[in-house]
Amino acid sequence: MVPHRPDFWGIPAEWNPTLWVYSIMFLAVFVLVFRFFQQARLWWKVGRPEVRWDHPGKRLGLVFKYWIAQLRVLGQRYPGIMHVAIAWAFFVFFIGTTLAAIDGHLFQLFQLLGNQNAITDPEAFKFLKGGVYLVFKLVLDLFTVAFLVGAGMAVYRRFVRRPSRLTLDSRFAFSLVLVIVVVIGGLVTESLRLAVVRNDASLAVGWWAPAGFLLAQLWIATGASPEALTNWHMVIWFIHLGSVVLMLVTLPAGTLIHILTSAFNTFFAKLDRPAGKLAPLAQNKDGQSIFVSALRDMTWKQLLDGDACTECGRCQDVCPAHAAGTPLSPKQLILSMRDTFHENAPLLAQSANGGNGKLVGEAITGDMLWSCTTCGACVRECPVLIEHVDMIVDMRRHLVNEGQMGGMLQEALAKLGRYGNSFGQSERARAKWAQPASLKIKDARKEPVEYLWFVGDYASYSAGLVDITRKTAEVFQRGGLDFGILYETERNAGNDVRRVGEEGLFEALVEKNVEAFAKSRFKTIVTTDPHSYNTLKHEYPSTDASRGRYPILHYAELLDQLIAEGKLKFNRQLGYKVTYHDPCYLGRYNGVYDAPRRVIQATGCELVEMPRHGDRSFCCGAGGGRIWMEEDLVKERPSESRIREAVALDGVTAFVVACPKDMTLYRDAVKTTGYENRLVVKDLVELVHEAM
Amino acid sequence: MDIAVVVKLVPDLVEELAIDESGAALDTSYLRLIVNELDNHAVEQAILLKESAGGQVTVIAPDLEGVDDILFTAAAKGADRLIKLTGAMSGVNNYALSNSLAAIIREIKPHLVLTGVQANNDLDGSVGPRLAALLGMAYVGYVSGVTPANDSVKVRKEYSGGLVAQVAVRLPAVLGIQAAGKPPRYVPISKIRQMSKTARIKDQPAGDLDAGNGAAVKHMFKPEMGTHATMIEGEADEVADRLIAIFKEQDIL
Structure with missing residues (x-):
């Protein structure tokens, strides 16, 4: 006889186990569904509507x-x-x-x-x-x-x-x-x-x-x-x-x-936009902007994020702000929101004025929100697709609207508002780096060019970076590139202004830049800065009525193309053993991992990867406007932790970056960690320049 | 407590300054104006007082390039009335300015007049005292913080040597502000843009701009560069030898 599955073996049939077991189980499942529904309805009752269907x-x-x-x-x-x-x-x-x-x-x-x-x-x-x-x-x-x-x-x-x-x-x-x-x-x-x-x-x-x-x-x-x-x-x-x-x-x-x-x-995860694109300020029925400071300002999906959190702590493990010892842990942030929600949601759901659902300034402090570099490591790591960064930026918008921010950031925003750059220098000084007559850089406002080079604030104004910016121009010229710049008309692209939460200033900067683009003739934009790259690519008006969408390239991609097309030729193989730091806004946000690595290889360098690389790259600490803020809550700078990671690699002598802000931060970090004799920070373009 | 704030526009030092052909004034072709920093503190102080004691804040500024933006920013912070002083305001001196302002302020009848204690383009701090004289009010300058009392205010003054004084000032009065009780706040661009659509700026003719006996600049120039110091490097003996040689050359030894 073949074996078969017995029903309720060993349980006396006269006890009628079928009836009892199924009754109990149906009751248990009913309790489960009912209790879950009670919890779930609060997401919709308290949260704002948002289309995720x-x-x-x-x-x-x-x-x-x-x-x-x-x-x-x-x-x-x-x-x-x-x-x-x-x-x-x-x-x-x-x-x-x-x-x-x-x-x-x-x-x-x-x-x-x-x-x-x-x-x-x-x-x-x-x-x-x-x-x-x-x-x-x-x-x-x-x-x-x-x-x-x-x-x-x-x-x-x-x-x-x-x-x-x-x-x-x-x-x-x-x-x-x-x-x-x-x-x-x-x-x-x-x-x-x-x-x-x-x-x-x-x-x-x-x-x-x-x-x-x-x-x-x-x-x-x-x-x-x-x-x-x-x-x-x-x-x-x-x-x-x-x-x-x-x-x-x-x-x-x-x-x-x-x-x-x-x-x-996971079903209701964000599908409508890429990671690098933030949603604009939401508006209520009367057309007024919604600044997120309390539970009612959150969308139902954001409230669901709180209940979905498994408390696994992966986000906290990879968070540069947490590693730096600041009060921010993405996990605690989500849990603080969830706990406030659990405490207050039943009252909030009952009546329009019932309960207190205040988040910002209570369970979630300004210090936590300002500590975020928006590097996106938490979002990349979360197994249940929680959207931490969007929530943080939403709340920062509230803080900015209330004028609650540190002095340095306030000053930076004021400078950006007045001069279009965070250095607080005259726009007329923006292209000072291009003054040597030998450079002869075209003015894209006056003559048509194939590539419009969007130089960015740091590469334009930072005294320590002028040399690299000039080398970039020389490399472009040697590659036979037809390019020009906007001179004093260029403005900060606004990526980090937006992530700081100053949406109005971001819009003003976009207007200025878009106006400048409209008055220039070019086919493609190439940027030095991955941050500019991200916002130009994802957040600027997607169509230009007169010429359609123009491609946006980061110079790492452009160099890679020029090398592949044989336009950039190298006379020597450098032979350095180097490591490469993936900038968050080039790598994690835009998936550009291979182009810079191919360029490094083409210069004859041996690339050794740090343990945290590719989409798990560790933020330098400057993103999301952090570069404009006080560091008093930072115990160990992320950039220093990163340099220690690189120094631990056997025989690596150069730390290659592809972002002007990285250059600034890592040069400092090499000095403050005392590894000046072990490691030199090099821009990708410096390797190319040297190998030509 | 109703407050009038007087705001001046001064050259933005971010731009390089050039002297015009007359040799007695700045070349205005590249000049860009910015709100005088201490006047910005005066606006902030007025808003802080309004927040703690209520009342109306009126901000008055001369009609120069960028004035609208400055007035709308003040409105976004909480100013109630915006007045633009129209006329030939470029290069107007403090004597003439104060006369025009006094006429307007008399109509407003504020309890308190606030202005920056000085501005970078005159450094004589005369607007406040002259307004006080014209309006017949008390004047206290170099104020860094004001708290309202009944019919008076308590002002904070910081002296050299780390001493601080609190002065009771009976109202109405004019205060020359060095610093507001808190640093000037940030107002998001969206609020300023909102104000530029909703707030109204009242144009008020400055009337007769009589420069009177005010001081006039005769000659304006950039300081001549002094000769640089020379650093002598090397071992102590070498440095000493070199020093002796230099002293001998200079006939000091």
């Missing part, structure tokens, strides 16, 4: 990628394997239990539909028998083993290693213990049954249930009678049932809620 197909793709396949979770080996082992085991258990329920009750469905065969031979409707059943057992058992491995890793991590990024409190311990009890309960139940039925060909499955079979040997070895084992089975079975019920009813209030909220959060 478009492109359902794409959204389901996100759910598959990040919720089921958990690619982000797998991005880190130990926690990745740990979590996936547990999560996938539960997916499989869920499917297995569903299949078992269908197997047990399919005939009743047919009965209801009036199928006479279903009444005469219920067994004919079962499919978990024979080979199928054995495979079913094997899969479930293997995932039980996987679960035990994952849970063991989790216990070791949570109770022994205790990394600082985790929230080490009882809510998580409770969830972990509970899922372990559920799974071990199931395993023990199975093994006790297998121990009793080991000689019954219709029920024994042998090694097809490896974990259960092995554990069964233990029970057999105790010499207990089949009756005793059956009784034990019943006790454990009740514990298993009870623990599952407990898991279901507590799920919406505990840390396991992330199983549901992360599915929603």
Whole structure:
């Protein structure tokens, strides 16, 4: 006789387990759904509307990628394997239990539909028998083993290693213990049954249930009678049932809620714009701008972000502001918002004026918000696609509107407003670097050029960078490039002005630059600064009525093209061993990783990667307007931590950058860390210039 | 407490300054004007007083390039009335300016008149005292902070040597502001743009601009560069030898 799946083995039929178990489970699921709905409705009740329902197909793709396949979770080996082992085991258990329920009750469905065969031979409707059943057992058992491995890793991590990024409190311990009890309960139940039925060909499955079979040997070895084992089975079975019920009813209030909220959060993730494009200020029904300072100002999706947070702490681990010792931890920021939401949302949802939902200045301080470099590492790392940076910029807009900011930033903004640059110098001094007659740089306002070179503030005004800016011009000329600049008409592109939260100033700068573009003739814009590159590419008006969309290139891309086309020829191979720092706004925000690396290789340098490179590059600390702010809360500058990372690489003598702000910061950092003799900071274009 | 704030526009030192052909004035072709920094503090002080004690703030500025922006910025900070003094305001001296201002301020009847204690283009700090004289009000200059009391204000003055004094001033009065109680605030561009659409600037003719007996610049020039110091480097003996040689050359030894 072939083995088959027994229904409620070992539970007296006169107790009517089918009725009881299904009633209890339906009740538990009802409690789960009801409690979850109570939580979920608050997102919509309190939060502002925001359209996140478009492109359902794409959204389901996100759910598959990040919720089921958990690619982000797998991005880190130990926690990745740990979590996936547990999560996938539960997916499989869920499917297995569903299949078992269908197997047990399919005939009743047919009965209801009036199928006479279903009444005469219920067994004919079962499919978990024979080979199928054995495979079913094997899969479930293997995932039980996987679960035990994952849970063991989790216990070791949570109770022994205790990394600082985790929230080490009882809510998580409770969830972990509970899922372990559920799974071990199931395993023990199975093994006790297998121990009793080991000689019954219709029920024994042998090694097809490896974990259960092995554990069964233990029970057999105790010499207990089949009756005793059956009784034990019943006790454990009740514990298993009870623990599952407990898991279901507590799920919406505990840390396991992330199983549901992360599915929603990945489904409703941002699709309408690239990472490098911020949303403009939202407006209310009366056309007034909404400055985000309280729960009611947030969108429902931002509130959902809070409930979706798994408190894994990956964002905090990669955050340069947190590493620098500032009060910002992206994780704590999201959790502060969530806690305020949990405290106040029920009251807020009841009436228009009820409850206090103030966030900025209370749970979320200005110091936290101003510490952010907007590097996007947190967003890149978050396994459930939380959008930290957007929320921070939204709140900064409120602070700017209230005039709450540090003196340095205020001064920088005032200078940007008056002179169009953060240096507070006259616009007439912008192209001072181009004065040597030998340079002969075309004025794109006066004659047509193929490339409009958007030089940017730092490359234009910073005395320490003039030499590199001139070398860039020389390299362009040697490559036969037809290019020009806007001279005193260029303004700061506004990328960081926008990220500081000064939306009006950003718009004013865009207007000025767009006006200058309209008066010049060119085909392509090339920028020195990755920040300018980002905002020109993503945030400037996307169409120019007269000539359509012009391509925006970063000079790393342009150099790469010139080399590929054979227009830039090198006379010598430099032979340096170098490392390369990916600027956040070139790499993580715009995916330009290969072009600068190809350029480095073309100059004959050997590239050694730092541990944090590519999309996991570590921010220099200057982005998001941080370069204009006080550093009094910074204990270790991100740039210094970065230099230490580079110095640890064997034999690397040059630290290559592709951003003028990086040049400024890292030159300082090499000095302050005392590695002046070990490492020299070089711009990508300096390598090219030297190799020509 | 109703307050009138007098604001001047001065050359922006970010641009290079050149002297015109007359040799007695700045070349205005490249000149760009900016709000006098201390007047900006006076505006801030007025807004701070309005926030703590209520009242109306009127800001008055001469009609020069960029004045609208300055007035709208003041409105965005909280100023209630904006007045532009029209007429041939370029190069007007403080004597004439004060006369025109006094006439306007008499009509406004403020409890307090605030102005920067001096401006970088005259350095004589005469607007405040002269206004006080014309209006028959008390004057206190070099004020760094004002707190309202009943029919008076308490002003803070910082003296050399780290001493601070608090002076009670009966109203109405004119104060020459050196610093506001808090640094001037930042107003976002969007608010200034909003004000440029909604706020109204009242044009008020300056009337007869009589330069009177005010001082006039005869000659304006850039200081001549002194000769640079020479650094003598090397071992102590070499430096000493070199010094002796120099002293001998100069007939000091």
